[in-house]
Amino acid sequence: MKEPFVVASWPSVPVEIVRAAGFRAVFARGASAPTPTADQHLEPGVFPRRLRHLVEHALTGRLSDAARIVIPRTSDTDYKCFLYLREFVRSGVTSALPPVILFDLLQSGGAQIGGYDAARAHALLDALASASGRKPSADDLRQEIVRANGARSAARRLVVFRRIVPRVTGTELFPLLAAFWELEPERYVAAVNGAARAFAKRPALSGPRVLLTGVPVDGPELHQAIESHGAIVVAEIGPWGSGAAGDDVRVDDDPIRAVADKYRADAVGARTPAASLRRWTERMLDDVDAVVVSLPPEDAVFGWDYPALRDMLQARGMPHVCLRSDQDQALTPDEHARLEVMVSAASTLQEARHG
Amino acid sequence: MADKQLDTTTAASAFQKQWFADLRRRVFDERQPYALLQADVPFELFDLLEIPAVSNQWWASIIAAKRQAPQFLGAMDADGLHCGLCRYCSLGFASTRYAYAGEPPWGGLPTPRLLCARLTCDCIHRVFELWAEAFGAELFEIDHPGAGELPERWWELGRRQWRELVEPHRLAFLVSTLESLVERLEAISGRAFDRNALRDRLELVNQQEEVFDDVRQLIATAPECPVRMTEQITNVMATQWVRGSDWAIAHARAFRDEVQQRVDAGVAACPGERARLMWVGAGLWHDTGFYTAFESSHRAVFVWSMYLAFGPDGYIRYGLDDPMAALASRTASFNEYLHNPPWAAEWLVHQARAHRIDGALVLRPRSMKPAATGRLFIERALEDAGIPVLPIEADVVDGREWDADAARADVRSFLETRVLQ
Numbered sequence: 001m002k003e004p005f006v007v008a009s010w011p012s013v014p015v016e017i018v019r020a021a022g023f024r025a026v027f028a029r030g031a032s033a034p035t036p037t038a039d040q041h042l043e044p045g046v047f048p049r050r051l052r053h054l055v056e057h058a059l060t061g062r063l064s065d066a067a068r069i070v071i072p073r074t075s076d077t078d079y080k081c082f083l084y085l086r087e088f089v090r091s092g093v094t095s096a097l098p099p100v101i102l103f104d105l106l107q108s109g110g111a112q113i114g115g116y117d118a119a120r121a122h123a124l125l126d127a128l129a130s131a132s133g134r135k136p137s138a139d140d141l142r143q144e145i146v147r148a149n150g151a152r153s154a155a156r157r158l159v160v161f162r163r164i165v166p167r168v169t170g171t172e173l174f175p176l177l178a179a180f181w182e183l184e185p186e187r188y189v190a191a192v193n194g195a196a197r198a199f200a201k202r203p204a205l206s207g208p209r210v211l212l213t214g215v216p217v218d219g220p221e222l223h224q225a226i227e228s229h230g231a232i233v234v235a236e237i238g239p240w241g242s243g244a245a246g247d248d249v250r251v252d253d254d255p256i257r258a259v260a261d262k263y264r265a266d267a268v269g270a271r272t273p274a275a276s277l278r279r280w281t282e283r284m285l286d287d288v289d290a291v292v293v294s295l296p297p298e299d300a301v302f303g304w305d306y307p308a309l310r311d312m313l314q315a316r317g318m319p320h321v322c323l324r325s326d327q328d329q330a331l332t333p334d335e336h337a338r339l340e341v342m343v344s345a346a347s348t349l350q351e352a353r354h355g
Numbered sequence: 356m357a358d359k360q361l362d363t364t365t366a367a368s369a370f371q372k373q374w375f376a377d378l379r380r381r382v383f384d385e386r387q388p389y390a391l392l393q394a395d396v397p398f399e400l401f402d403l404l405e406i407p408a409v410s411n412q413w414w415a416s417i418i419a420a421k422r423q424a425p426q427f428l429g430a431m432d433a434d435g436l437h438c439g440l441c442r443y444c445s446l447g448f449a450s451t452r453y454a455y456a457g458e459p460p461w462g463g464l465p466t467p468r469l470l471c472a473r474l475t476c477d478c479i480h481r482v483f484e485l486w487a488e489a490f491g492a493e494l495f496e497i498d499h500p501g502a503g504e505l506p507e508r509w510w511e512l513g514r515r516q517w518r519e520l521v522e523p524h525r526l527a528f529l530v531s532t533l534e535s536l537v538e539r540l541e542a543i544s545g546r547a548f549d550r551n552a553l554r555d556r557l558e559l560v561n562q563q564e565e566v567f568d569d570v571r572q573l574i575a576t577a578p579e580c581p582v583r584m585t586e587q588i589t590n591v592m593a594t595q596w597v598r599g600s601d602w603a604i605a606h607a608r609a610f611r612d613e614v615q616q617r618v619d620a621g622v623a624a625c626p627g628e629r630a631r632l633m634w635v636g637a638g639l640w641h642d643t644g645f646y647t648a649f650e651s652s653h654r655a656v657f658v659w660s661m662y663l664a665f666g667p668d669g670y671i672r673y674g675l676d677d678p679m680a681a682l683a684s685r686t687a688s689f690n691e692y693l694h695n696p697p698w699a700a701e702w703l704v705h706q707a708r709a710h711r712i713d714g715a716l717v718l719r720p721r722s723m724k725p726a727a728t729g730r731l732f733i734e735r736a737l738e739d740a741g742i743p744v745l746p747i748e749a750d751v752v753d754g755r756e757w758d759a760d761a762a763r764a765d766v767r768s769f770l771e772t773r774v775l776q
Binding site: 106 | 434435436437439440441474475476477478480481482484485496497498500501502503505524528531532535691695696697719724727728729730731732
């Protein structure tokens with residue numbers, strides 16, 4: 001029998017809660033395939049591809065096997081997607097849709113936020129538990145936290161192979177990091193251990209080390225494009241790559257609060273406080289030679305950070321490129337040419353630094 | 356731009372200019388604090404603690420109307436802020452951050468003591484953080500929990516059953532956040548907040564919005580529209596930013612009385628009216644002449660915008676035993692009422708029918724991505740209700756790529772082929 005699963009639109013939905021309720025989590029991702037049905041309902045240039053694909057699948061009956069669809073409030077487009085999905089059902093556009101749940105995780109810094117998020121995490125657990133018929137205890141959730149923390153620890157071991165002296169490309173590593181969200185923790189740890197043994201035997205890679213920032217990517221297409229010029233992507237902002245693991249979730253008397261606190265602080269998305277992303281980026285800059293900023297057409301948020309980032313990079317003498325293409329489409333020849341120039345400049349600086 | 360038809364419109368414009376001059380004097384000469392707010396923040400709390408407040412959207416509309424926007428927007432572009440980022444909510448920021456680029460209206464904004472924004476759209480946190488940094492001022496954010504339940508006919512529930520309109524956890528969160536805001540404002544002003552005064556103020560706000568309800572009814576039922584949409588907006592918005600104040604209520608009444616006199620005397624904004632139009636979306640502030648451009652040629656008059664209609668439906672709250680909760684319930688879902696399914700489309704169809712609308716022009720905002728959502732639901736609902744729709748692609752403050760002639764030609768064609776057959 002097929003394992004029961006829920007579909008989530010972004011990895012700010014806690015996998016620990018999903019698993020404690022008895023489900024496997026499947027997350028929406030972008031792709032270059034067309035979305036003709038969704039396009040009839042979603043305004044162009046607003047929704048990222050992952051949401052267009054989620055809606056396409058929803059309206060063409062491909063999510064009918066899911067127990068629930070969970071949409072987090074961690075971006076405005078996700079929230080709007082939730083409202084649209086509800087409206088499709090209400091207005092009869094589709095009937096083959098599982099119930100849609102809003103996980104109202106807030107990420108600003110007010111005094112009320114922690115308690116609110118914990119309550120919403122509790123509500124999510126209750127909603128999923130009622131769908132599965134399982135009634136998870138606090139111990140059940142703590143056990144899922146421990147399992148996921150084991151996988152986080154493994155993911156952090158992977159990251160070591162790309163820091164300082166990289167031994168693996170971003171194109172190769174990104175899917176391994178991203179698998180944290182969907183693989184069972186024990187299988188994930190086994191896969192990571194196998195990969196780590198292989199990576200340890202590899203020689204160091206040459207080429208300038210690149211940080212990929214801007215709008216978080218959910219696939220390795222941009223890594224491939226950047227690395228085709230001889231650079232190595234050694235870090236990327238967002239929950240799918242470098243940020244997949246993050247710090248462990250606390251294991252304490254209030255596991256729901258611990259999960260809510262972790263995701264509020266660590267879930268990178270459009271509503272993550274700018275200062276938090278800025279701190280992360282500054283830390284990363286010490287270990288890279290160049291930066292690629294991806295600001296695809298639907299970006300309404302991360303572009304605001306660009307002037308400050310550009311000024312910081314210029315002050316450090318670090319080359320960078322800003323790309324405006326769709327993250328799931330091929331780069332333009334002009335963008336490839338600019339990448340080539342950036343990689344060349346970074347290589348020269350790298351050689352100068354290393355004598 | 357067309358001449359003003361109502362005396363109250365002239366008075367409202369003069370009031371705004373004088374109010375801003377007084378604000379500058381109080382800030383510069385008397386060192387009084389003031390605040391910069393997103394339009395959907397509860398201004399009443401600031402006013403009750405004697406902290407004057409300037410609306411970001413109002414300030415942006417003034418900059419655009421004074422034709423100063425292109426300079427500041429050009430400076431934003433030059434600094435690497437790409438063209439897909441919202442210009443409406445950030446034009447005020449640009450006039451501060453890139454002050455060298457242009458000449459802000461009326462001497463420009465003085466430095467506020469506090470900025471405050473509801474985090475409806477994702478970009479608001481970014482814009483206000485940058486703006487606060489540019490001023491060296493404090494920022495208070497009001498987070499925006501998502502609505503999981505959206506009961507039908509919100510505009511009816513909102514008046515007396517407002518607790519049913521907002522889920523309890525959202526309401527409690529917002530009450531708690533507003534209480535924190537009050538604490539902050541008390542510290543800034545050195546004054547104590549008076550809950551009874553809030554109740555009194557909300558009762559006055561109700562009175563003001565009831566007057567606007569009367570005006571709306573006059574416009575909806577008069578044989579011909581008695582007041583242009585642009586003049587409705589000027590009169591309504593001048594009072595909304597100081598809502599519940601003596602001046603606001605007196606002005607609202609004067610406005611209503613003047614509209615009533617025009618109805619009684621059979622005076623129309625566009626005599627011989629043949630088509631009644633609805634504008635869906637924020638105002639086209641850089642080209643307000645657009646709204647009167649079809650009167651002489653086609654006898655087509657803009658009758659409706661959200662600015663007047665939203666006052667009575669969005670603001671009135673009866674049952675003020677817990678005034679902070681009532682205020683929170685009003686604030687909780689502004690964005691959803693105006694943009695998102697099912698609420699926005701349902702309300703707009705209801706309003707279109709009540710106002711005997713013949714055609715709707717729906718803004719397709721170029722850079723305001725969150726405001727662009729829900730648009731297709733709205734367009735479809737209006738068409739399904741038998742109301743022809745013409746989408747208008749434009750930025751409300753950035754007129755640099757606005758082809759005024761082409762847009763007017765599109766409307767003429769729409770009128771001739773779909774509205775006036």
